[in-house]
Amino acid sequence: MAHVHHRFARVDGRQLFYREAGSADAPVVVLLHGYPTSSFMFRELIPQLADRYRVVAPDMLGFGLSDAPPVAEFDYTFDALADLTARLLEQLGVTRYAIYVQDYGAPVGWRLALGDPEAVTAIVTQNGNGYDAGFVDSFWAPVWDYGRDPNADTEAAIRTALSLDAIRWQYLHGVADQTLVSPDAWHHDHALVSRPGNDLxxxxxxxxxxxxxxxxxxxxxxxxxxxxxxxxxxxGNDEIFAPEGARSFAQDAVDAEVHLLDGGHFLLESAGDRVAELIRDFLGRRLPGAAAA
Incomplete structure (x- = not known):
């Protein structure tokens, strides 16, 4: 089993935490987490990939163990998160890499790919949307309302997403055997997004x-x-990004491989071994320079 290193880097004056494992000269896989979690979501996946790949999993600013400056000191946008990620990878000497994107990791990953199309060697999207078809209206309506018109009412509706109950729901919905999901995950996430000022x-x-x-x-x-x-x-049971979001990649990606598994938004928590198996097989066949899994 590969050793996982837990490191910090200073990027544009901000401290970013990241997990890293694998040989320095192996093909690189960058794991990009979603809301409300961090690289913690990849704690079991990293060792399953690191025997063949150099794996880098950063915590985005405001998440996990990375800095969480107040909004008066940092403009929190997806452009800014992508820029920090790009600068971190540059600092680590990572110029070509596959990406695994989930939830917020998807818009960060798409910006990285669009900003440097030659850099990305392969894409694994796990409930990371790239098509309008994937949005579940009942979940996203408050987000769109708040984005269109931030006011006391629309903010109150979206603030519920910061609660422990809402974070627990993200982990448990769509999971047939909920005892497979460790409560550590949602308590860890809730504690870190609840840091003073992080709500803003x-x-x-x-x-x-x-x-x-x-x-x-x-x-x-x-x-x-x-x-x-x-x-x-x-x-496939995700009530945030529906299966149509996965199927839609086949419209544009050449020979896209689509797998709908029995699970919810945080699929690694209940089906991590199967996801790792699919990734190893996919990268082994299709990532330039990779060995067969």
Whole structure:
């Protein structure tokens, strides 16, 4: 089993935490987490990939063990998170890499790919949306309302997403055997997003989410032009990003591989071994320079 290193880097004056494992000269896989979690979500996946790949999993600013500056000191947008991630990878000497994206990790990953199309060697999207078809209206309506018109009422509706109950729901919905999901996960996430002032950072990102769907046409063109290999492995019972979001990648990505598994939004918590198996097989066949899994 590979050793996982837990490290900090100073990027643009901010301290970013990241997990890293694997040989320095192996093909690189960058794991990009979603809301409300961090690289903690990849704690079991990293060792399952690190025998063949150099794995880097950063905590985005405002999440996990990375700095969480107040909104008066940092403009929390997806553009800014992507820029920090790009600068971290540059600092680590990572110039070509596959990405695993989930939830918020998807708009960060899409910005990285669009900003440097030659850098991304393969894409694994696990409930990380890139198409309008994937949005579940009942979940996203408060997000769109708040982004369109931030006021006391729309903010109150979206603030519920910061609660322990809402975070627990994200982990447990769609999971047939909920005893497979460790309560550590949602308590860990809730504690870190509850740091003083972090609520305002998260609200800023909720408001900024509306900037992501307008990027989708450019993403689809990139998928067609680059022919980058794509694996969509999805919790098929997700009530945030529906299975249509996974299937849609086949419209533009050449030979996209789509797998809908029995699980929810945080699929690694209940089906991590199967996801790792699919990733190893996919990367082994389609990632340039990788050994067969």
């Amino acid at each position: 950072a998260q609200l800023a990102l909720f408001r900024d989410y509306r900037t992501n769907p307008p990027l989708y046409p450019a993403l689809h063109q990139y998928l067609r032009d680059s022919q980058v290999p794509v694996l969509a492995v999805w919790g």
